[in-house]
Amino acid sequence: MFRILKKSNKSNARLGVISTPHGDIQTPAFIPVGTQATVKGLTVDQLKQMGIEALLCNTYHLYLRPGDKVVKKLGGLHKFMNWDRPIFTDSGGFQVFSLGYGIEHKTGKLAGYYHNLRPFIYDSKNKRLAKVTEEGVEFRSHIDGSKHFLTPEKSIQIQKNLGADIIFAFDECTSPLSDYEYTKKSMEMTHRWAIRSLNEFKKFKRLNSETLNQQLFGIVQGGQYKDLREQSAKFIGEQNFDGFGIGGSFGSSYGDSKENMRKVLDWIISFLPEEKPRHLLGIGGVDDIYEAVKRGIDTFDCVQPTRLGRNGSALTKNGNLNLKSSKWLNPPAGGPIDKKCQCYTCQNHSRAYLAHLFRVNEMLGPILTTIHNLYFMEQLMKEIRSKI
Amino acid sequence: MFRILKKSNKSNARLGVISTPHGDIQTPAFIPVGTQATVKGLTVDQLKQMGIEALLCNTYHLYLRPGDKVVKKLGGLHKFMNWDRPIFTDSGGFQVFSLGYGIEHKTGKLAGYYHNLRPFIYDSKNKRLAKVTEEGVEFRSHIDGSKHFLTPEKSIQIQKNLGADIIFAFDECTSPLSDYEYTKKSMEMTHRWAIRSLNEFKKFKRLNSETLNQQLFGIVQGGQYKDLREQSAKFIGEQNFDGFGIGGSFGSSYGDSKENMRKVLDWIISFLPEEKPRHLLGIGGVDDIYEAVKRGIDTFDCVQPTRLGRNGSALTKNGNLNLKSSKWLNPPAGGPIDKKCQCYTCQNHSRAYLAHLFRVNEMLGPILTTIHNLYFMEQLMKEIRSKI
Numbered sequence: 084m085f086r087i088l089k090k091s092n093k094s095n096a097r098l099g100v101i102s103t104p105h106g107d108i109q110t111p112a113f114i115p116v117g118t119q120a121t122v123k124g125l126t127v128d129q130l131k132q133m134g135i136e137a138l139l140c141n142t143y144h145l146y147l148r149p150g151d152k153v154v155k156k157l158g159g160l161h162k163f164m165n166w167d168r169p170i171f172t173d174s175g176g177f178q179v180f181s182l183g184y185g186i187e188h189k190t191g192k193l194a195g196y197y198h199n200l201r202p203f204i205y206d207s208k209n210k211r212l213a214k215v216t217e218e219g220v221e222f223r224s225h226i227d228g229s230k231h232f233l234t235p236e237k238s239i240q241i242q243k244n245l246g247a248d249i250i251f252a253f254d255e256c257t258s259p260l261s262d263y264e265y266t267k268k269s270m271e272m273t274h275r276w277a278i279r280s281l282n283e284f285k286k287f288k289r290l291n292s293e294t295l296n297q298q299l300f301g302i303v304q305g306g307q308y309k310d311l312r313e314q315s316a317k318f319i320g321e322q323n324f325d326g327f328g329i330g331g332s333f334g335s336s337y338g339d340s341k342e343n344m345r346k347v348l349d350w351i352i353s354f355l356p357e358e359k360p361r362h363l364l365g366i367g368g369v370d371d372i373y374e375a376v377k378r379g380i381d382t383f384d385c386v387q388p389t390r391l392g393r394n395g396s397a398l399t400k401n402g403n404l405n406l407k408s409s410k411w412l413n414p415p416a417g418g419p420i421d422k423k424c425q426c427y428t429c430q431n432h433s434r435a436y437l438a439h440l441f442r443v444n445e446m447l448g449p450i451l452t453t454i455h456n457l458y459f460m461e462q463l464m465k466e467i468r469s470k471i
Numbered sequence: 472m473f474r475i476l477k478k479s480n481k482s483n484a485r486l487g488v489i490s491t492p493h494g495d496i497q498t499p500a501f502i503p504v505g506t507q508a509t510v511k512g513l514t515v516d517q518l519k520q521m522g523i524e525a526l527l528c529n530t531y532h533l534y535l536r537p538g539d540k541v542v543k544k545l546g547g548l549h550k551f552m553n554w555d556r557p558i559f560t561d562s563g564g565f566q567v568f569s570l571g572y573g574i575e576h577k578t579g580k581l582a583g584y585y586h587n588l589r590p591f592i593y594d595s596k597n598k599r600l601a602k603v604t605e606e607g608v609e610f611r612s613h614i615d616g617s618k619h620f621l622t623p624e625k626s627i628q629i630q631k632n633l634g635a636d637i638i639f640a641f642d643e644c645t646s647p648l649s650d651y652e653y654t655k656k657s658m659e660m661t662h663r664w665a666i667r668s669l670n671e672f673k674k675f676k677r678l679n680s681e682t683l684n685q686q687l688f689g690i691v692q693g694g695q696y697k698d699l700r701e702q703s704a705k706f707i708g709e710q711n712f713d714g715f716g717i718g719g720s721f722g723s724s725y726g727d728s729k730e731n732m733r734k735v736l737d738w739i740i741s742f743l744p745e746e747k748p749r750h751l752l753g754i755g756g757v758d759d760i761y762e763a764v765k766r767g768i769d770t771f772d773c774v775q776p777t778r779l780g781r782n783g784s785a786l787t788k789n790g791n792l793n794l795k796s797s798k799w800l801n802p803p804a805g806g807p808i809d810k811k812c813q814c815y816t817c818q819n820h821s822r823a824y825l826a827h828l829f830r831v832n833e834m835l836g837p838i839l840t841t842i843h844n845l846y847f848m849e850q851l852m853k854e855i856r857s858k859i
Binding site for chain 1 (some may be wrong): 493819828838
């Protein structure tokens with residue numbers, strides 16, 4: 084399912100192809116996130132036109148709405164969203180982290196969101212929306228506060244129902260603020276959950292062709308502790324997974340998250356079997372991608388390019404461009420985001436027009452900037468692949 | 472600039488072509504509204520792919536943001552929004568109506584909007600945001616409350632700066648609740664404003680090719696009063712306009728607005744020169760279009776198809792389909808909006824997926840449904856043209 088075409092002689096970087104029933108993914112690849120079975124604001128044709136080969140959807144969100152059973156009845160995620168190329172689904176573990184420690188420590192990506200928007204968060208008795216036990220995670224929906232219980236087995240069942248090509252074992256993502264003892268216990272539980280995920284994956288009746296060729300990736304945890312990361316990579320790497328995810332919240336504001344990420348990759352990469360693909364979960368900064376590819380990472384997913392695009396921030400080789408600024412409305416500053424860029428947005432629209440759209444809250448601003456940002460990521464990965 | 476290709480022998484309907492420097496418009500035509508220089512959520516390519524030949528943008532909104540002078544500096548509206556086909560701009564008169572009587576009588580399309588969102592509306596001293604005098608209209612911006620003064624001359628200057636192909640004379644649109652006396656006085660003023668608009672249009676220095684071949688349409692008013700409508704059509708029809716708009720607020724909840732619209736068209740149409748195009752302002756219901764075409768209307772603009780689309784209501788030959796209903800998530804109800812429809816949305820996506828998108832507030836729901844609705848209108852007009 085994974086073929087290495089070429090290895091760099093300067094680093095651990097490799098050029099490869101992940102094959103799935105819905106086509107191939109040239110690696111290293113950036114996988115855009117379509118949280119709720121849609122990349123926000125873009126049609127599948129727009130995604131295909133820019134050469135995007137795979138998407139990652141969120142198990143937690145799709146389990147809540149429309150529900151994995153609904154998706155299954157409607158023919159699976161590919162048919163549901165009319166995306167006939169490869170799909171990844173995550174395990175729901177990261178969202179559990181966001182609902183639990185993410186809120187307490189304010190490090191989860193969703194923490195601010197929940198704090199700002201959901202009144203029941205403020206109930207001191209319900210401070211945490213998620214409670215982790217050996218069996219699994221009890222959590223409340225961020226939508227209506229309803230109670231749910233997610234286990235490794237259930238995560239696999241949901242992901243089987245959704246029918247993505249590449250699915251992930253259920254894990255707990257610890258906070259960068261968790262101490263050694265908690266991180267160790269959590270990692271050990273994540274390892275037990277990995278085995279339970281694998282067992283469920285194996286025994287699951289392969290009822291239809293959509294799920295027949297799913298690939299299950301295990302997830303390495305261990306926080307910021309070298310011995311735990313090594314232990315985790317060794318343990319997970321020895322299991323019969325089709326590939327590996329590297330988890331953890333590097334995105335905290337405590338310490339140098341980029342440096343943490345590089346350190347972790349340096350610690351673990353040699354413990355992961357070379358012949359299997361490696362996915363770095365939730366990472367998508369340009370610098371981070373360069374550094375991670377060098378260390379042997381094959382695929383990435385991250386909401387950053389799309390989220391930045393929606394917020395009026397365009398990716399360029401010279402950093403992010405704030406399209407909300409009124410200065411773009413003053414000629415001659417009205418050229419495209421990047422004169423050399425071949426994306427639909429740069430070929431058709433000026434910074435001035437984009438600035439106008441953002442300033443008057445028109446949907447087309449986020450749409451056009453998301454198109455540019457995802458195209459930018461595609462070109463970045465293409466360039467990286469050409470250099471290996 | 473307008474050629475009649477064929478006249479119906481059963482009604483006043485005519486098949487024609489409006490020619491502009493940016494191409495032709497086959498009539499009868501529905502002109503989608505791109506209020507702020509964008510059809511909400513759609514790229515210009517998506518609009519072209521469904522065969523849309525012209526758009527109507529709003530002078531009032533573009534005057535406030537980004538400003539007509541900014542648009543002019545950036546090369547005019549066509550270049551600004553990268554739409555190389557014909558553009559109409561309205562005169563700003565309807566928005567003035569919405570800010571003035573529209574709010575007092577709660578009949579303006581924007582009335583509810585201003586009531587709900589803009590606190591300064593509640594200041595009893597500033598109940599009306601607009602004040603009409605012979606010279607023009609003083610109004611406050613709905614965005615920041617800043618004061619502005621719009622006159623027939625200024626409306627033409629703004630529309631010259633924007634550079635649309637077809638522009639409209641400045642008018643006051645009276646409320647359906649206005650009495651005979653007010654409506655008569657207002658109409659007479661609208662006639663004087665029409666002459667002032669024409670004079671400004673003629674004397675305006677033709678500085679660049681974009682504005683060289685603009686066409687100016689006069690607007691017939693007169694409310695719901697037969698003698699006033701006749702008087703207005705006669706007066707406006709005799710002026711040297713390139714075409715005519717029929718104005719008025721038929722959309723009120725007082726009385727049968729559809730019936731009012733038909734009556735008005737029956738009263739006035741014979742007073743408007745047959746060889747010039749006729750535009751029915753702000754009307755876009757399917758039934759209304761049939762009735763108006765029969766009575767000799769050539770073009771229509773209306774926010775309804777796009778607004779309904781954004782709100783999850785899909786146009787079909789059997790009425791509007793509410794895509795927000797959870798029932799579509801239960802198979803086998805998951806087919807497309809219309810099995811026979813050839814639009815991008817119906818060719819690619821199910822009602823189930825659309826229902827999901829609306830239920831989770833994803834932008835793609837409004838986008839896909841707007842595409843369907845505008846395609847539906849295009850097909851409707853094509854069918855109407857084929858039957859004349």
